[in-house]
Amino acid sequence: MRSPVVDVRGLRVELDERPVLRGIDLRVVEGEVVTLLGANGSGKSTLVRAIVGLVKPAAGEVALFGAPLASFRAWRRIGYVPQRATAAAGVPATVREVVAAGRLAHRGLFRPARRADRDAVDHAIELVGLSDHAGHSVATLSGGQQQRVLIARAAAAEPDLLVLDEPNAGVDQRSQEAFARALRTFVASGRTVLLVLHEMGPLAPLVDRGVVLDSGQVVHDGPLPAPAMSLTGPVDHHDHHGDDEAGLFG
Numbered sequence: 001m002r003s004p005v006v007d008v009r010g011l012r013v014e015l016d017e018r019p020v021l022r023g024i025d026l027r028v029v030e031g032e033v034v035t036l037l038g039a040n041g042s043g044k045s046t047l048v049r050a051i052v053g054l055v056k057p058a059a060g061e062v063a064l065f066g067a068p069l070a071s072f073r074a075w076r077r078i079g080y081v082p083q084r085a086t087a088a089a090g091v092p093a094t095v096r097e098v099v100a101a102g103r104l105a106h107r108g109l110f111r112p113a114r115r116a117d118r119d120a121v122d123h124a125i126e127l128v129g130l131s132d133h134a135g136h137s138v139a140t141l142s143g144g145q146q147q148r149v150l151i152a153r154a155a156a157a158e159p160d161l162l163v164l165d166e167p168n169a170g171v172d173q174r175s176q177e178a179f180a181r182a183l184r185t186f187v188a189s190g191r192t193v194l195l196v197l198h199e200m201g202p203l204a205p206l207v208d209r210g211v212v213l214d215s216g217q218v219v220h221d222g223p224l225p226a227p228a229m230s231l232t233g234p235v236d237h238h239d240h241h242g243d244d245e246a247g248l249f250g
């Protein structure tokens with residue numbers, strides 16, 4: 001049997017004294033691609049944030065690679081990209097520099113990059129379809145492209161588990177297809193992916209299992225129904241407008 005990578009049991013989270021996650025059980029095993037679905041505010045982001053240790057549970061347990069979160073130390077095995085993150089933040093770094101930062105845990109500060117590091121960085125940039133922009137300042141990219149830079153940075157670290165919160169938000173169809181191909185390569189090497197999606201899009205054939213949240217509870221866990229969103233109700237895209245409408249590849 002494949003070993004558990006993420007093991008969540010009876011997880012409860014309260015934010016502002018309001019229950020946001022109300023008893024979540026979720027298990028993701030090695031090599032699986034699992035997607036979290038659900039309407040806005042159902043608790044998807046809060047769940048992934050709790051899994052990577054950014055939100056404190058009110059009750060329940062989270063284990064990563066078999067270790068309880070409190071004693072988990074192998075953060076190098078985890079790549080996490082938050083929702084609507086920005087890679088720019090006023091720093092005039094190039095795409096290549098930001099992605100190379102993802103290799104620091106491998107090579108150590110101030111040590112010259114080895115060939116393996118450079119290859120991993122090139123590969124990660126290619127993975128997200130930004131090779132043509134590798135030398136450009138991140139600040140000149142669109143929101144969607146900046147999100148890709150952060151995904152590439154996480155991928156460059158060659159994590160065993162990649163946790164992505166809405167990697168396709170505001171990204172055009174062609175780029176979503178490129179991303180799906182890249183993710184296929186990533187999982188072909190036996191790695192694990194947990195991702196929040198609003199719509200399955202081109203990722204659908206890659207996904208082993210869908211977990212649908214509603215008001216902080218799991219209402220479906222299993223193969224994806226068709227169409228995938230039929231269980232999630234109407235989706236409000238209020239927060240994704242204007243983001244990279246022009247497309248990643250220009």
Ligand SMILES: Nc1ncnc2c1ncn2[C@@H]1O[C@H](COP(=O)(O)OP(=O)(O)OP(=O)(O)O)[C@@H](O)[C@H]1O
Nearest residue numbers: 015016020038039040041042043044045046047083
């Ligand atoms: N920092 C916070 N403080 C208080 N409440 C919060 C906080 N973050 C999220 N919430 C609330 O928790 C609930 C779940 O939010 P969460 O972001 O996890 O949902 P989501 O399913 O990821 O939504 P979306 O699809 O819009 O990203 C929402 O009602 C939200 O308003």
